[in-house]
Amino acid sequence: MINLEHKTIVITGAAGALGTVIAKHLTDLGARVAALDILTPDEAAAALDLQPGRLDYWQCDTADIPSCQEALKDIAARLGMPDVVCCHAGLVGVAPIEGYDADDFDRLMQVNLRGAFVLAQAAVKQWLDTGATGQLIFTTSWVHDHPWPEITPYAASKAGLNALMRGFARELAGRGIRANAIAPGIVAAGMALKTWNENAEYRARASVAIPLGELQPVESVANAFAFMCSDLSAYMTGSVLTVDGGCSLYPNI
Ligand SMILES: NC(=O)c1ccc[n+]([C@@H]2O[C@H](COP(=O)([O-])OP(=O)(O)OC[C@H]3O[C@@H](n4cnc5c(N)ncnc54)[C@H](O)[C@@H]3O)[C@@H](O)[C@H]2O)c1
Numbered sequence: 001m002i003n004l005e006h007k008t009i010v011i012t013g014a015a016g017a018l019g020t021v022i023a024k025h026l027t028d029l030g031a032r033v034a035a036l037d038i039l040t041p042d043e044a045a046a047a048l049d050l051q052p053g054r055l056d057y058w059q060c061d062t063a064d065i066p067s068c069q070e071a072l073k074d075i076a077a078r079l080g081m082p083d084v085v086c087c088h089a090g091l092v093g094v095a096p097i098e099g100y101d102a103d104d105f106d107r108l109m110q111v112n113l114r115g116a117f118v119l120a121q122a123a124v125k126q127w128l129d130t131g132a133t134g135q136l137i138f139t140t141s142w143v144h145d146h147p148w149p150e151i152t153p154y155a156a157s158k159a160g161l162n163a164l165m166r167g168f169a170r171e172l173a174g175r176g177i178r179a180n181a182i183a184p185g186i187v188a189a190g191m192a193l194k195t196w197n198e199n200a201e202y203r204a205r206a207s208v209a210i211p212l213g214e215l216q217p218v219e220s221v222a223n224a225f226a227f228m229c230s231d232l233s234a235y236m237t238g239s240v241l242t243v244d245g246g247c248s249l250y251p252n253i
Pocket residue numbers: 012013014015016017018019036037038039060061062063088089090091111115139140141142183184185186187188189190191192193
């Protein structure tokens with residue numbers, strides 16, 4: 001059993017389909033979890049089973065520098081210096097390349113790439129300023145190096161996130177800061193489940209793309225986070241933990 005007592009963990013996108021399950025799992029394993037999302041506190045409280053002192057909520061737009069800095073400062077004061085900061089918030093846009101709107105492209109990059117950089121940078125500054133150490137976890141996706149139709153900007157954002165992760169890992173290893181990524185597959189939650197349910201063509205394509213044969217249980221993503229947040233991952237930096245049911249093993253379409 002993984003024990004996360006004495007860990008303070010920050011996770012963005014915490015009120016989303018995956019984030020709510022991950023935040024609850026980390027809390028159940030003993031961590032103090034700071035759940036961050038752009039949603040209002042009321043909206044977040046409806047999604048998350050908040051537990052004061054164990055699972056608390058901060059409204060934060062990860063693309064906004066002061067918002068990230070203020071949230072991290074307040075978290076350090078109230079829960080203690082974060083041990084792990086998970087840059088998990090992300091958007092997906094689905095459209096064929098010839099119809100993809102450039103403003104939607106900018107918005108997606110703003111959240112998926114800039115938002116992750118801004119929050120990770122704020123965490124790094126806080127750790128370095130106080131002499132603390134910590135780990136960054138970036139949520140990428142199996143599509144970061146396996147093109148999938150109609151989500152090319154999303155796949156590019158995740159490839160960029162992978163490069164960010166490796167850059168943070170390389171530059172900061174000597175100062176006690178690690179960075180890793182978790183790359184899920186096609187999860188039975190949120191954006192993928194909605195598309196699976198509403199789009200027969202997508203369902204047909206996705207159903208042959210998963211070697212293990214079924215949509216990915218969201219709990220498998222939460223388990224990967226539990227491992228990566230624990231001391232069991234202490235010697236890992238610059239790594240991608242791929243948990244995708246084999247999607248990335250071969251081209252399926
Ligand atoms: N669902 C999947 O199949 C799947 C697969 C691989 C990777 N992922 C990744 O997992 C993460 C979560 O996906 P999900 O399916 O739970 O999506 P989701 O849309 O359910 O959740 C995303 C959350 O991010 C929040 N958010 C959006 N912009 C924000 C911002 N600027 N600041 C703070 N929060 C913001 C949203 O309010 C939402 O609660 C994403 O990074 C996604 O790319 C999902």
